Amino acid sequence: MSGKLYIVGTPIGNLDDMSIRGLKILKEVDLIAAEDTRHSIKLLNHFEISKKMIAYHQHNEQKSSENLIELLKQEKNIALISDAGMPLISDPGSVLVKNCVENGIPIEVVPGPNAGLCGLVLSGLDTRAFLFLGFLGKENKAIKEGLKRIEAADVTTILYESPHRLPKTLEALEKFGLGHRQMSISREITKRYEETLYGTIAQHNQYYKEHPPRGEYVLCIEGKTKEEAQTISDLEIAGLSMADHLEHYLKEGLAEKDAMKQVAKDRGISKRDVYNTVKR
Known part of the structure; x- marks a missing residue:
């Protein structure tokens, strides 16, 4: 037997977006792993939740994950939260979830806002x-x-x-x-x-x-965009003169200035080089 890891989404600004289920989990778990405990204490205080927190952030993720796995193995239930939104989405948490999967520790997600x-x-x-x-x-x-x-x-x-x-x-x-x-x-x-x-x-x-x-x-x-999708392959470019390359885009409806810009991009050269070649 082991405890369970709860991945809990929290508000991204408006505290009224905190879910009823999320509050229930935060009140019931043994421990909350927070990205920044100084930030998360404001959330807990707002909802009158008194719970032990530990820091879990990008700078201590590996070591903190090891400690949390040990606590989970001791049948402790833990909630993982970030400063705002869903944990793991541009925020720490992937190391801990991976370790839980490898150790057969159950994981449950409590959905919340995502920016x-x-x-x-x-x-x-x-x-x-x-x-x-x-x-x-x-x-x-x-x-x-x-x-x-x-x-x-x-x-x-x-x-x-x-x-x-x-x-x-x-x-x-x-x-x-x-x-x-x-x-x-x-x-x-x-x-x-x-x-x-x-x-x-x-x-x-x-x-x-x-x-x-x-x-x-x-x-x-x-x-x-539709215009960008009309670009041609490197193989086709190799068999085209600069003038024919430009003509391809003109026939597709691009203005001459934009066509020159696209030819330059295709060939990795400057727009001036295209202009000098086709206008000689």
Whole structure:
């Protein structure tokens, strides 16, 4: 016999979104593993829950998981919560769940709010399928890999972003050639100043150059557009002259400026090189 791990979703802003079942579990378990105990104590105090907590975050995840597994083996029931939303979704918890699976320890999920899904249903974009990337990351390599996945996706992409990094992310998206894609940006979801803005990536980039970001953000980016889907393969490019390559996109209905931009992107050269070649 062992205890059970409960993965409990918590509000992302509005405390009224805490589920009745979630409160029941938090009151009944022996221990709560919280991403930040200083943050979670506010939630517990609000609902008058007095329960022992331990810190479980990205910096101690491996060691803390080992300790929690031992307690679960001693038939202790444990609730795992993050600062907001569903644990494991861009938050710690995967190591603990993996260890529970390997040790045959039962796991139960108590659903709760999720910022990404809330942003998606507010986006006005296709919701039938989506790509969730969470935070793009801070390193240039991770950012570039994320941009490539967004470019290639034919479904809506969901990103998280902090206010101090939002301008850099928007700039990177536009410079990567995605400025024409539609995007929604939601902030402070379920909170007093909740807001969702709509437009192209280029329009959002310009807006946030003039308006300092405030709050936590969810970005939803439309999938590959019809024009992007009309790109041609590397094999086809190899057999085309620059002029024929450009003509391909002109016949597809792209304006000359956009056609040149796409040819340059296909070939990994500058738009000026395309212009100089076809206009000689």
